[in-house]
Amino acid sequence: MNKNADNTELTIWLRLHLAYLSAKQVRRVSDHLGGVSQLAYTSHSDWLQVPNITEKQADAFFQVDETLIQQALDWVQQPNHHIITLEDDAFPELLREIADPPILLYVRGDLGLLKSPQLAVVGSRHASRQGLQIAEDFGAHLSQVGLCITSGLAHGIDAAAHRGGLKGQGQTLAVVGTGLDRIYPAANQNLARQIAEQGAIVSEYPLGTRPLAQNFPKRNRLISGMATGCLVVEAALKSGSLITARQAMEQGREVFAIPGSINNSLAKGCHQLIKQGAKLVESAQDVLEELAPLVAFSWDNNTTKPETSSPDLVPDQSTHPLLEIMEYEPISLDELVVMTKMAASDIQAQMMILELGGQVESLSAGRWRRI
Template sequence: MTALTPGDDLRHWLRLCLVPGIGPERQCALLANFGLPERIFAAGQFALAKVIGDRLARTLLDHDNQAAIEQALAWAAEPGNTILTLADATYPKNLLQTADPPSLIYLKGRLELLEAPALAIVGARNATPQGLANAEAFAETFANAGLTVISGLALGIDGAAHQGALRGKASSIAVIGTGANRIYPPRNAELARELAGKGLILSEFPLDTPPTTHNFPRRNRLISGLARGVLVVEAAVDSGSLITARLAAEQGREVFAIPGSIHSPLSRGCHRLIKQGAKLVESAADVLEELHWQSTVVPTPPAPSPPAGYNGVLDAMGHDPVNLDALQVRTGLTPDALFAMLTVLELDGRIASLPGGRFQRIN
């Protein structure tokens, strides 16, 4: 059997993995004791009960998941779709080296990206404009340097990282927390379609799995497991991105973090990681150097200078969000003159307007 030609072997794997209550840990125990799924089902209830208990042994043998199996096989037969098992030669080697690789992964897109060198970029969903710009720019640089960028298709930093990487040479992988036939969040539907065409979408969850809270932290181990390292762009102290960073460290991957303002809640998670030993990053080159990665990327030319007389406003803004009243005090300009200059700077892509009448400098 090849990965693209579902047959009896895949049918047995699906039968095992689609039984309620037989999660990855129990699947691993059964595979360790009996070998391939076909042997698991041939072992008999008494032998199975010694590994997973009598109740689950009965469930495993009696549960009818034929409809779900047929759905999965039909999905895998569609162009661009693949289901890989632990026994497949093309199952990603980086995941095999982790503590709990999923028994099945559902894939949509370019399978060759699974073996490409990769770096993960994660961060806040409610990211700042500067954070989004950093994620997108870093990802594009990494992709042009030959590193596939992995993230989780969430709003904010994840989406920006995917967008930047898709513009580069090495593309992007999205590891999602739903079934591979579902798009979440809906606002990233167009991005998901682009990833399916130019990159890769990966899920360990059965088809039609909805977005549930506990699935997203679980998929984070795959984001870190597939990558050589994880870069956290922005994160609050309770961010799921810190889970990904912790898992990366446990898996022996590098952890990087971009520092930010001491006044920003979205910098505190990164600062905590740096205190715990993550490598402080100021540029994409810092990451490439730490990974000993030889890049042939041509440096991006500097952005043109802002209009004459506007540097003073940018200097007065600093790099923290600031409101109009504070800027007026710092610059001594009238509200009308200051607002006119801010409008020009925003149209020029130098600043971004934030909720609450605040503004933030970008780069």
């Protein structure tokens, strides 16, 4: 919520939040009593006239600890600290559409990232070395072409995906299961600081909320809900990542899974997802090919897209710098690095875009040819 907005309305939203009312309940109360802004003038008896609102829920609204409200109002006055509600323009559209959206979000960092095109990347906390490298590589490549990499700041795949996201212009967004005045796990303090400075950290939980086990499965619906698609890198059969993937499927998101050895227990969850309809992917390009139409729509219509987004992201450029130096004979990545003085990762990211636009084709041994 805008820091210059009337604190009265934010106070009402915080009271609703701290009373643990769901979005459906808030809409019911708001519709019946004349809007959220009017709740400051309602009585306990008014609430009891609202259909399907119990006396206990009415009590909760009127008995919220005022010190908790003041704590949140003080917190939001700090630089790059935001509290946005379900009715704010900054609230992510995709998240607003899920069955049980949060009624408000605490955000530390770049608020604009919440409405940027996002890919959720999740997986095992006890990932293999290969899995960690894959997550970081996918995160870096897809962030480089403008996707925001969204994950949960956990050990393993989450942290690797965030590190990759920080390398590209799409950046990264962490959805946590604690209050934003706490970082969990503590080992990710430095990573969290980087994300807050370059990307954003988001929570639906009040300040002071400890890392309770029941919070993390619930927050997973936000990870999938804000994203256009969900990529599972490594997951055992009983992994929490499968919860996120199933929620993504229920929310109508694209779900991707990376296969592995049949002898690897961390591949079994991914294989199960593939059997259930998730798309098998072997490269970042596989993900981008599926998401490109949806992401292009988001870029075209997102008025808050990052300044780092540029026309280079659009795949139909006929005068792309790389095309100008390419011939119709195969050319390797090493040759392009020498000729352009660009970083190899930047070239690969741009080649994915050109390939999607039908202007180049990928050949074996890391080579491309202009079409």
